[in-house]
Amino acid sequence: MHLFEAIIDANHRAVAGDTDAGLHPADFADELPVIALTCVDPRLNALFPNALALPAEEFIWLRNAGNIITGPLSSTMRSLALACAVKGGKEIAIIGHTDCQICTTTAMQLLDKLKALGVERHLLPENLNEFFGMFGSERQNVIKACDIVRHSPLIGPKIPVHGFLVDIETGRLEWIVNGYEAWQTLPGPSDAIKGAGPMAEALGSFAAFNIGEMKFPETKIGEVVTKAEDWLSQKAGQLGVKPSQPSAPAALAPQVPPLPAAPVIPPKIPLPPPIRPKIIPTRGRR
Ligand SMILES: [Zn+2]
Numbered sequence: 229m230h231l232f233e234a235i236i237d238a239n240h241r242a243v244a245g246d247t248d249a250g251l252h253p254a255d256f257a258d259e260l261p262v263i264a265l266t267c268v269d270p271r272l273n274a275l276f277p278n279a280l281a282l283p284a285e286e287f288i289w290l291r292n293a294g295n296i297i298t299g300p301l302s303s304t305m306r307s308l309a310l311a312c313a314v315k316g317g318k319e320i321a322i323i324g325h326t327d328c329q330i331c332t333t334t335a336m337q338l339l340d341k342l343k344a345l346g347v348e349r350h351l352l353p354e355n356l357n358e359f360f361g362m363f364g365s366e367r368q369n370v371i372k373a374c375d376i377v378r379h380s381p382l383i384g385p386k387i388p389v390h391g392f393l394v395d396i397e398t399g400r401l402e403w404i405v406n407g408y409e410a411w412q413t414l415p416g417p418s419d420a421i422k423g424a425g426p427m428a429e430a431l432g433s434f435a436a437f438n439i440g441e442m443k444f445p446e447t448k449i450g451e452v453v454t455k456a457e458d459w460l461s462q463k464a465g466q467l468g469v470k471p472s473q474p475s476a477p478a479a480l481a482p483q484v485p486p487l488p489a490a491p492v493i494p495p496k497i498p499l500p501p502p503i504r505p506k507i508i509p510t511r512g513r514r
Pocket residue numbers: 267268269293294295325327328329330
C-alpha cells in the first residue's frame with residue numbers, strides 16, 4: 229500500500245467516526261516527508277497535518293491564495309522544486325478545499341476590493357483572471373495545478389504528484405488526481421502547458437514557459453527584473469534555437485470571458501473539525 233492510499237483510508241475512517249483510524253509513519257519512511265500546497269484560508273490551520281495523520285515533521289507546508297500554480301517555472305513551482313531537492317520531499321499533494329473564496333470572487337469583485345485598498349487599476353495587468361490565476365472550480369483548479377506540476381521541468385519523474393479536495397468543515401479528503409497512476413504512465417505534455425511555439429518544442433519540457441508572460445507581471449508589478457529570459461536565451465543557445473521575442477504588452481494579456489458571477493455565500497464559522505486520525509507509534513515496524 230502506498231502512503232496516500234493509507235492516508236485516505238485513515239482519513240475516511242476517522243471522518244466516519246472510527247477512533248482507531250490511523251497511520252504508522254515508519255511504515256512509509258521512503259515516501260516521507262510529504263510536500264503539500266494548500267490555500268491560505270485560515271480555516272485550514274486546524275486541519276493539517278492532522279487530516280493526513282502525519283506528524284508535523286513529515287509535513288512540508290506551502291500555501292498561497294487558492295493553491296494556484298500559475299506556470300511550470302513560477303515562484304510556487306520553484307519552492308516545490310527546492311522542497312523536493314533540498315528538504316527531501318518525496319511526494320507532492322495539491323490540496324484544494326471546498327468553499328474557497330478565491331473561487332467565488334469574480335474579476336470585477338477583485339477589482340473593487342483592490343481599489344478599496346488603494347490599488348490603481350492602470351498599474352495592474354489587463355487580464356486579472358489570468359494574472360492572479362483566478363478559477364471558477366476548486367476541482368478543476370487542483371487538476372490544472374497537478375498537470376502543470378507533473379510536467380514542470382523542475383520536478384523529476386520520481387516524485388508522485390497528487391490532487392485532493394478537502395471538505396473545509398469535516399476534513400474529509402477526496403482524491404482527485406492519483407499521482408501513483410500518473411507517475412507510472414507519465415504522459416507527454418498536456419494541453420494545459422502546450423503551445424509556446426518552435427522554441428518550446430525544441431526545449432521539450434520547457435514548453436510551458438512563455439518569456440513574455442513571465443516578464444510582464446514581474447517588471448510591471450513588482451518592478452523586479454527577472455533573469456529568466458537570459459537563462460532561457462542561454463538554454464536556447466545551447467540547443468541552437470533562436471528565442472522568440474517577447475510579445476508586445478497588449479498581446480500578453482488576451483481577453484477571456486470573465487468568470488461567472490458567484491452566488492453570495494453567507495459567512496460560516498464552523499467548529500474545529502473533529503477529524504483526528506491517529507499517528508500510531510512505530511513499535512519497530514517497517
Ligand atoms: Zn481557498
